[in-house]
Amino acid sequence: MRSSIPQTAIVIGSGIVGAAIAYFLTRRGIRVQLLEASAPAAEATGAADGAVSVASKRPGPMMVAAIAGVALYRELEHEGLFAGLFKSRSTFIVATSDEECAVLEAHADALEQAGVRIERLTGGALFEVLPALSPSTRLAVQVHGEGHAIGYQIVHRLLTADGIVVDRHTPANALLRDANGRALGVETHKGQIKADVVVIAAGTGSATLLGLADILIPRKGQLLVTERAPRLNAAFAGSIMSGRYLMSKGNRKPGAPTPARGLGLVIDPLVTGQFLIGGTREDHGDRRTNDIGAVSHILADAVALVPQLVHVRLLRSFAGNRTAVLDGLPLIGRVPGLDNAFVATGFEGDGICLGPIVGRTVAELVCGEAPSIDLVPFDPARFKSGMVAA
Structure with missing residues (x-):
């Protein structure tokens, strides 16, 4: 000391x-x-998605730190420092395949063990809460007490x-x-x-x-922003995260190879009525540019998960580098x-x-x-x- x-x-x-x-x-x-x-x-x-979230954190020290991080946002919002900047909401992690379901079940167990309040949703209960999701969705885990803030x-x-x-x-x-x-x-x-x-x-x-x-690695990410779609936006009870996003962050089966480009999916309903959709995790590429391959893949996955997004226009795409550690x-x-x-x-x-x-x-x-x-x-x-x- x-x-x-x-x-x-x-x-x-x-x-x-x-x-x-x-x-x-x-x-x-x-x-x-x-x-x-x-x-x-x-x-x-300035190029972040704004998630104040425990939902996607790896079990262990990052999850524990994130729990404290979310709690501090709430404290500072209550004290007035972050008044009007912190939006409280849930995060929904969803699975549409056997592999995603297995990863999500294990992750849900880890969240519960860390003291995070979650709820598993299947069948009619799932679509009552998230009516905009594709019928192929098999499982959703609602992570309560999350939030959003613009960096x-x-x-x-x-x-x-x-x-x-x-x-x-x-x-x-x-x-x-x-x-x-x-x-x-x-x-x-x-x-x-x-x-x-x-x-x-x-x-x-x-x-x-x-x-x-x-040791410090610049890791590129690409994100998309749509036009305003207030009716569809209102059908979202929180941010939607594909189980694939967990896998893109490293929650894979032991021995599975790390892809050159991690492709996950998060669909975030913004207070403007727009959607922020992402994203990628790449250890290469110009941080200032998007590429049609990544953008097309993200959009196709988003429409597959939320079919009504097919009627919503893409306004812009952007990219940025995040600093990762080996x-x-x-x-x-x-x-x-x-x-x-x-x-x-x-x-x-x-x-x-x-x-x-x-x-x-x-x-x-x-x-x-x-x-x-x-x-x-x-x-x-x-x-x-x-x-x-x-």
Whole structure:
């Protein structure tokens, strides 16, 4: 534990994780300088689906962290910080094949064991709740107590709540450190910036600062947005997630090969009356582009699951990169070899859900408080040999 609270901190990255860290440090009276290579929420946060969800999380530490993450959203919404930004709803995971049913049943058991309130729906009960689904749907698991939040709106609220200013177009090029195992600050094209503490939350940009180019992976995702279809939208009691989405995130049978392109399906009814439909998980490709193969596949799967979508026009498609870690768990904690440097990165598609809880937890760690979530599974030291600070 740290013996005293630092007076100044540099936070690198103003996506939802970096913004949350800056917010919770500022609330503790620490003067924060928030550095950003481009603009707030310009990368993964701005291209996210907005799911504040436990439903798709892998059993174990990610599911446990997500439960705490959803609870914090509700707490901050009740307190007013997230007022008007957090929409409470259920998530429905649905299965249409034997393989999906088997994966979904096992996942439902894991959710129950973690204390998540779920309900299994079959037959008439299923279609009474979800009348728009294809008759081929065999099983749905309703995950209660979920939610939705738009990433860039959350970032804006976190930054403006305490007047946090972002130094835009100021990437951190290198960490400054002394011979005694302490970070002094960072090197930028504007010169050196120094502080008592440095926190790295720069997504894929964290790889260069930490020497983890082979550990932090840019993983592309493609998403689609439809026109407004209020009547069909109103028939959705929550977000619809195909069992295939669980498999695209790694919930496969042991020994099954990992596909070059993971194709899942989530159909998200937005408050605008539109639908957000996704998506892919790809370790290759230009993050700025969509391709007809992926878009066609996603649309075909969506129409197969919700036939009435055939009458709804696609307005636009977009893509973005999410930062993943080689072993599937984010890096959260102290940078090995540096007493006063911390990292929080590698959340892939879970950053919106986990951003605020990670922000609070990192602030607690910096200030020597007991962390809100168990950080042992996410300890960056598991990749110590690859880090520049080691």
